[in-house]
Amino acid sequence: MEQTARLELKNISKSFPSETAGRIDILKDVSLTLESGCVLRLAGASGSGKTTFMNIVSALMPPDSGSVLFNGTDITRLSESGKDRFRAENVGYIFQTFNLLSPYSVVENVYAPLAFAGKLSGDYRKRAMQALDRVEMAEFADKLPYHLSVGQRQRVAIARVLFAGQRLILADEPTASLDGHSSGLVREVLLELSRQGAILIFSSHDTAFDLFRTDMTFNLETGVIS
Numbered sequence: 001m002e003q004t005a006r007l008e009l010k011n012i013s014k015s016f017p018s019e020t021a022g023r024i025d026i027l028k029d030v031s032l033t034l035e036s037g038c039v040l041r042l043a044g045a046s047g048s049g050k051t052t053f054m055n056i057v058s059a060l061m062p063p064d065s066g067s068v069l070f071n072g073t074d075i076t077r078l079s080e081s082g083k084d085r086f087r088a089e090n091v092g093y094i095f096q097t098f099n100l101l102s103p104y105s106v107v108e109n110v111y112a113p114l115a116f117a118g119k120l121s122g123d124y125r126k127r128a129m130q131a132l133d134r135v136e137m138a139e140f141a142d143k144l145p146y147h148l149s150v151g152q153r154q155r156v157a158i159a160r161v162l163f164a165g166q167r168l169i170l171a172d173e174p175t176a177s178l179d180g181h182s183s184g185l186v187r188e189v190l191l192e193l194s195r196q197g198a199i200l201i202f203s204s205h206d207t208a209f210d211l212f213r214t215d216m217t218f219n220l221e222t223g224v225i226s
């Protein structure tokens, strides 16, 4: 994994049509810069725009105005295939609704994204097994996602990020509906990824995250970055 990453948001605005108020502003002229190893927490009530923010920094959704630079490239201006490639190479997702691929086994799910991107090398199966072992899921390698509990699936999604080593990690409520043990594992691995030089952006209502290392908090409700 290349160790350095830099994410720069410049004057990002985003609004959505509202039935009552014309349009509602979700992001208003937001500028911030995150470097390798930086941890950003997104705070704010349900509907304040945390997921929208993550969609914009991963080029899943265009902002109304402003630019998002990842290592100097404005990802909002990439072609659709360029955006796909940007995500496959650089963005690791750990979402509440993790999207494991149902026809594939647990270990296949760990290396599938890099396989689709044509980027699997050498001993990939062994490395995928090591990532599964890190989240205590090696014994489930040949099971289908359907056979796993919610917490186990989330741990596979984490193993996938460990395996691919992307430099921008988006964790949207990563511990929702996990038990204490799985939730602790998730937090540990997120910190590990950050120590290895990833930029970590997370949202969580889980108070266990109050003790988590956080460099910056962006409150979507108030627009304050602290």
Ligand SMILES: Nc1ncnc2c1ncn2[C@@H]1O[C@H](COP(=O)(O)OP(=O)(O)OP(=O)(O)O)[C@@H](O)[C@H]1O
Pocket: 016, 017, 026, 044, 045, 046, 047, 048, 049, 050, 051, 052, 053, 220
């Ligand atoms: N594609 C869209 N079209 C119209 N409105 C949208 C769209 N995506 C999000 N919104 C609206 O933008 C607001 C912010 O949504 P978002 O999902 O970002 O909130 P959130 O902070 O992630 O909430 P939660 O904590 O419930 O996940 C909501 O009012 C939502 O209805």
Ligand SMILES: [Mg+2]
Pocket: 050, 051, 052, 172
């Ligand atoms: Mg959300």
